[in-house]
Amino acid sequence: MTSFTISLIGPLCIFAVGLSAQNPGAGGIGSQPTGLIQPGMEANTDSWRMVLTGNVTMDDGTPPPGLVMVKQMCAGQLKREVYADPKGRFTFGSSDTSGGAGTGANTDASAVGHSPIEDLGQGESLADMTERSVRRGLDGCELEAVLPGFVSRPLILNSRSLSGNSMVGTLILKPLTKGGGYTISATTLQAPSKALKSFEKGLAALNEKKWEAAEREFGKATEVYPQFAAAWFELGVARSDALDNTGAEDAWKHSLQADPKYVKPYEPLIALSNMKHDWVLSEHLASQWIATDPEAFPEAYLVDALAWLMLNDPDKAEHAARESIRLDKLSQVSKSRYVLGYILAQKHRYPESAQCFREYLAMAPNAENAATVRQQLAQYERAGLVSAKQP
Numbered sequence: 001m002t003s004f005t006i007s008l009i010g011p012l013c014i015f016a017v018g019l020s021a022q023n024p025g026a027g028g029i030g031s032q033p034t035g036l037i038q039p040g041m042e043a044n045t046d047s048w049r050m051v052l053t054g055n056v057t058m059d060d061g062t063p064p065p066g067l068v069m070v071k072q073m074c075a076g077q078l079k080r081e082v083y084a085d086p087k088g089r090f091t092f093g094s095s096d097t098s099g100g101a102g103t104g105a106n107t108d109a110s111a112v113g114h115s116p117i118e119d120l121g122q123g124e125s126l127a128d129m130t131e132r133s134v135r136r137g138l139d140g141c142e143l144e145a146v147l148p149g150f151v152s153r154p155l156i157l158n159s160r161s162l163s164g165n166s167m168v169g170t171l172i173l174k175p176l177t178k179g180g181g182y183t184i185s186a187t188t189l190q191a192p193s194k195a196l197k198s199f200e201k202g203l204a205a206l207n208e209k210k211w212e213a214a215e216r217e218f219g220k221a222t223e224v225y226p227q228f229a230a231a232w233f234e235l236g237v238a239r240s241d242a243l244d245n246t247g248a249e250d251a252w253k254h255s256l257q258a259d260p261k262y263v264k265p266y267e268p269l270i271a272l273s274n275m276k277h278d279w280v281l282s283e284h285l286a287s288q289w290i291a292t293d294p295e296a297f298p299e300a301y302l303v304d305a306l307a308w309l310m311l312n313d314p315d316k317a318e319h320a321a322r323e324s325i326r327l328d329k330l331s332q333v334s335k336s337r338y339v340l341g342y343i344l345a346q347k348h349r350y351p352e353s354a355q356c357f358r359e360y361l362a363m364a365p366n367a368e369n370a371a372t373v374r375q376q377l378a379q380y381e382r383a384g385l386v387s388a389k390q391p
Helices: 003-017 126-138 186-190 193-207 211-224 229-241 245-258 266-275 279-292 298-310 314-327 335-346 350-363 370-382
Strands: 050-058 069-074 077-083 089-094 142-146 150-152 165-175
Touching: 050 142, 069 089, 077 089, 142 150, 142 165, 186 229, 193 211, 193 229, 211 229, 229 245, 229 266, 245 266, 266 279, 266 298, 279 298, 298 314, 298 335, 314 335, 335 350, 335 370, 350 370
Parallel strands: 050 165
Antiparallel strands: 050 089, 069 077, 069 142, 150 165
């Protein structure tokens, strides 16, 4: 029986340590995106292209103080994603299939499922073909704003209302619960204008990967306003991106001290403790994160499950993993299914384990450990522990 679980131990350890990547500031909640498109930015192309612009606001009308991801989903598949700027404005650009250079989220017409080349020969120019193809491909697609702890009602695109430059509307973010943990700090709204100006300069420098300039501006913001939790957090990101993990850890701790309800520092702090194999600290931080709002953050339960696994308490790990899946209302935390499948395999509950692994592969078919998970399922099937089924 043990042979069916040993093969997953290595990948699980790697996953636990690398949950937010080896550089905790990159790829986790605090990571800075590449390819941020400012409204009005144009690609270098001589052919027709479409630019979709919009806004993201909180439900009280205020703009998010951080960078919010906006995803474009077509027929249930993720096509593109960009980040809104600090004022909540976002832009999607679409270039033609001739390969015009783009920035960040720009993509060719075939990315939305159609190619204008297929329609040539009907008396239209390539630009006209491209316009018709892109408009048709965008019909019914949805735009969704993503911010942990919040949810937005998607905007549904209608090809008849789209033009070369279209304002698609406003995405409104609402908290998932009425709890007390937030990814936006109340201290940001209280920050003086001088501190806010330095903060915005720091975000711009961070997006351009100018770590020293970003650190300098965030440092100015925290000097002017020591309770500026978001500035402390971004200072930690800048230091982490510059490979100063000690300085990053100090800044993230200051962020939590400035605003205990501001949850962004938890994930990178947990990633650092995982790198040190300090699972007790990881579990402690995860528990604090969960306590800010037990119904809002499935990621918090995921890291708690990992910590309990490493502390050899599979029952608590299973409970935490199941809570993560229960709260994953937007189906974005695929790794919770993998971890629960691993836990159930350790308990020899193979049919349930297989179901979790299949759900994981359906959500993340190209994950780094996908081949290992498929091998695990094949072992189950060869041993007759589960019925054969394609994930």
